[in-house]
Amino acid sequence: MEIVDILLSAAFWTAVLRIATPYVLGTLGELVCERAGVLNLGIEGIMTLGAMAGWMAVYQGGDLWTGVLVAAGCGALMGLLHAVLTVPLGLSQHVTGIGITLLGTSLSYYVYRLVLPQASTPPTIAPFQPLDLPGALAQTPLTYLALLLAGAVAYVLYRTPVGLAVRMVGENPAAAEAQGLSVTGVRIGAVMAGSALMALAGAFLTLSAFNAFFFNMVNGRGWICIALVVFASWRPGKALLGALLFAAFDAFQLRLQQIAGGVLPYQVFLMLPYLLSILALVLVARRASYPRALMIPYRKGER
Amino acid sequence: MLGQDFRYNAMAQSKSIVLRLSGITKRFGPLVANDAISLTLHEGEVLALLGENGAGKTTLMNILFGHYVADEGSVEAFGRPLPPGSPRAALEAGIGMVHQHFTLADNLSVLDNIAVGTEPLWRFWSDRGAARRRLLDLAERFGLGVRPDALVGELSVGERQRVEILKALYRDARILILDEPTAVLTPQESAGLFDTLRRLTADGLAVVFISHKMNEVFAASDTVAVLRGGRLVATRRTVETDREELAELMVGRALKPPTPALMTAGEPVLELSNVTVASGHSRPLLDAVDLTVRRHQIVGIAGVSGNGQTALADLISGLIHPDSGTLSLKGETVGHADPAAMVRRGVARIPEDRHAAGLVGAMAVWENLIAERYHDPAFQRFGVIRRGAARAHAREVIEAFDVRCPGPDARTQLLSGGNMQKLILGRTLAHGPDLILASQPTRGLDVGAVSYVHGRLLEARAAGAGVLVISEDLDEILALADAIAVIHHGRLTPALPHDRVSVRQLGLLMAGHWDVLPEILNAA
Secondary structure, three states, X not given: OHHHXXXXXXXXXXXXXXXXXXXXXXXXXXXXXHHOOOOOOOHHHHHHHHHHHHHHHHHOOOOHHHHHHHHHHHHHHHHHHHHHHHOOOOOOHHHHHHHHHHHHHHHHHHHHHHHOOOOOOOOOOOOOOOOOOOHHHOOOHHHHHHHHHHHHHHHHHHHOHHHHHHHHHXXXXXXXXXXXXXXXXXXXXXXXXXXXXXXXXXXXXHHHHOOOOOOOOOOOHHHHHHHHHHHOOOOHHHHHHHHHHHHHHHHHHHHHHHHHOOOOOHHHHHHHHHHHHXXXXXXXXXXXXXXXXXXXXXXXXXX | OHHHHHHHHHHOOOOOEEEEEEEEEEEEOOEEEEEEEEEEEEOOOEXXXXXXXXXXXXHHHHHHOOOOOOOEEEXXXXXXXXXXXXXXXXXXXXEEEEOOOOOOOOOOEHHHHHHOOOOOOOOOOOOHHHHHHHHHHHHHHHOOXXXXXXXXXXXXXXXXXXXXXXXXXXXXXXXXXXXXOOOOOOHHXXXXXXXXXXHHHHOOOEEEEEEOOHHHHHHHOOEEEEEEOOEEEEEEEHHHOOHHHHHHHHHOOOOOOOOOOOOOOOOEEEEEEEEEEOOOOOOOOEEEEEEEEEOOEEEEEEOOOOOOXXXXXXXXXXXXXXXXXXXXXXXXXXXXXXXXXXHHOOEEEXXXXXXXXXXXXXXEHHHHHOOOOOOOOOOEEOOEEOHHHHHHHHHHHHHHOOOOOOOOOOEHHHOOHHHHHHHHHHHHHOOOOOEEEEEOOOOOOOHHHHHHHHXXXXXXXXXXXXXXXXXXXXXXXXXXXXXXXXXXXXXXXXXXXXXXXXXXXXXXXXXXOHHHHHHHHHHO
């Protein structure tokens, strides 16, 4: 009965939306990259950089929205680096992505230490506050932005010429080329936009969920987003659903720990959302139709 | 040459020139793919670009369409020079191209595939309604029926080709380039395509179609340009030339196809009895197939690609197994034998895709040659490869099968398609197989290599092997097979004696009109 109580409480759903926000943003970002045919394993590092850059901008005196913009800009720049290496140069997307993750993560820590060499406890900022709305609706503006962006990404992908171009270069770049599109241009643009979204996911952590930046705070969220893209079959609507589902598992296990913490070691509960995600992935994603050109570099005029 | 061109131009002067290629040269490393080619195309004209594989036809058209940049020479469309290397510029100049391998995205709808890139990129909406109306209007006008919302992946090959043509027309193409358009079509679908081309030229479009099939040239073209080894060797009006002249121009010498000697078939080497292979979808991959191949016999399997040919080849290779029914070799029923066991039982294979399944490109010629029998004591001792013996064997095969390569240690991927196929033939035939499974044995080969492969298969038949040729090229089947069976949707017709069945009847069978079967069987 306690379980039902949990599911019915407004606090639970408030937590779900809050926990889901970085997953929604990160998954959308990865989805945009992959829809254009580029796997972006740099997501973990880009999220870390977004978290650091957004927080640092605010800490240095910028307002919160400036922080958001700075984070997005840094993400787009990392995306540009990834795109230049993987699209015109055609390097392995796996290796480059992992390199971007390592670079983004260590760069963030380096800059943080450079600016704050002495700090033993992370300094804090005044983060975004939840809007004054009832129940689960009382979220910070970034959560609403994430939900809006899910709709916006879906609209752009399915209803606008540029979205069609993105889908086409991810499915068959030769066909896009034959229709007069620049495969390189579209892919670079998509990876930059996607990476900006990933950085926003990171910025949410430091500007909304917490009020400080500390090491390892992204904590594998990026990798979850990559799995969520597969779970979502590369569809924005399902990505939103997947992120919410994962967040619900997470929020649920936190509460379950409090009820049944004495019986089982708490690590079992920590494991729960991941186990359930794998299960959901197995059930849902087996029939996923992935973008056909994903991870295949396109070289013009090659024979 | 110059006088000829002049005469030809004078005759076609009534129509304006829409396209002019001047002195196009393109090199790929040491290979000269196009050597100073000049061509003109007139309004309402169908120009056939005829030549063997590797003659430079596709390269020339890719330069025209901006996929490649020519090293020398220029292209002029409607009197204006065309900037090189830009498909967009070619599209804007009114040139549309239908590629041999369709450039369509399977996961997107027909309408998406056609509309992509036709609207300004940065707009907050996409006018699907107008796009749909325009598409249906064009489809109506030129008799090219399509369903705008169907996913391209669900369409038949003929339908996909219609989508490709509509894609060009949608962008107001006035010059249409078709690269080997009939390679994947049934004879009836080809006839439909030629009808479409006539409607297009009646509307003032000019068409270039690339082909290496003589009958198409005569069926559809006004003018024919022959390429050989990257050079333009002749331009003729189609009505003023004949097959013999074109064949000689194309090959550079008179070519005599090998003629199969009459032979009495011996005991069966392969028997499939009521074999069904399920697919997981509603329609099985193979549906109650009966087939017998005997010694001294070539059986041809005709059909449009994707009708179960791959499953049939995989079954006989031991890659998949029957869900019901039996497969017997030399009178012995075979259970779940893997490919290695099938090789031991005397099955030799020429795989459908020599790059993917035939050879390992990064490995040496000798390694590829022993890939099927490296466990044979001739090539290994105590689990260690006898490199000397393997290389000696490779040298023998290279010699016997005329494989042009630097030596046994050459990396296989550096060989030309024809030489790769000779290498596979060498591996297949070197050990005197009982059954030869040849899937698309001459796909992508030029006329010279084709006749070599055919000659070798006929020799193997004379030596007592049973040969099963699976091919989408009807001409190949007609040239080789003693008996022909047609595969459609996983079902196989009875084997029909090759001299009792016409091309028209085969075409109908390939399209699934099996009601003609009684007519053929009664006559036979």
